[in-house]
Amino acid sequence: MIKVGDRLPDVQFNVPNRDGMQQMRTADVFNGKTVALFAVPGAFTPTCSARHLPSFRDHLADFQSKGVDTVACTAVNDHFVMGAWAKDQNVVDQIVMLSDGSGEFAKAVGLDADFSKFGMGPRSKRYSMIVKDGVVSQLNVEEAGEYKVSSAEYLLGQLG
Helix, strand or coil: CCCCCCECCCCEEEEEECCEEEEEEHHHHHCCCEEEEEECCCCCCHHHHHHHHHHHHHCHHHHHHCCCCEEEEEECCCHHHHHHHHHHCCCCCCCEEEECCCCHHHHHCCCEEECHHHCCCEEECCEEEEEECCEEEEEEECCCCCCCCCCHHHHHHHCC
16 A cells, blocks of 8 residues: 655656546656545445535635645546546546546545445545655545545644
8 A cells, every 4th residue: 555755656647637638657746746636435325525615615725825736536446537527526627536437446446345245346446645755745645435534634733
């Protein structure tokens, strides 16, 4: 599993935006920036839609005031689902939605999870991190079924 001090692996994301979809590599998203990244098991799932993404949406200005350039969300969902979720949550072009459709990023950082017993297949664990110029400076991984340390409020507290 990735840890504080590690550089993020190089993968490709499909990123939905107002104009459609853009392919971006890890470096395009993270290099030269401070990024608050959070991961959810799935778009449109109950905790992810009711609490996790909204916590980051509601605190965008707080992240910016603490030096965060970008807030990004990743999930093992295709870019069509991530784009529809961004529209549903009113965060198009506010939160960068990093579609990890095949779970390549989740696997590469060692934060993938098997949700087959819930009929969801391979997914990502729920977590949050601060990434500075491509290097992890804070990492908060939830225990299965929990939503505490990956919230925007918790991550903001770590920024001082």
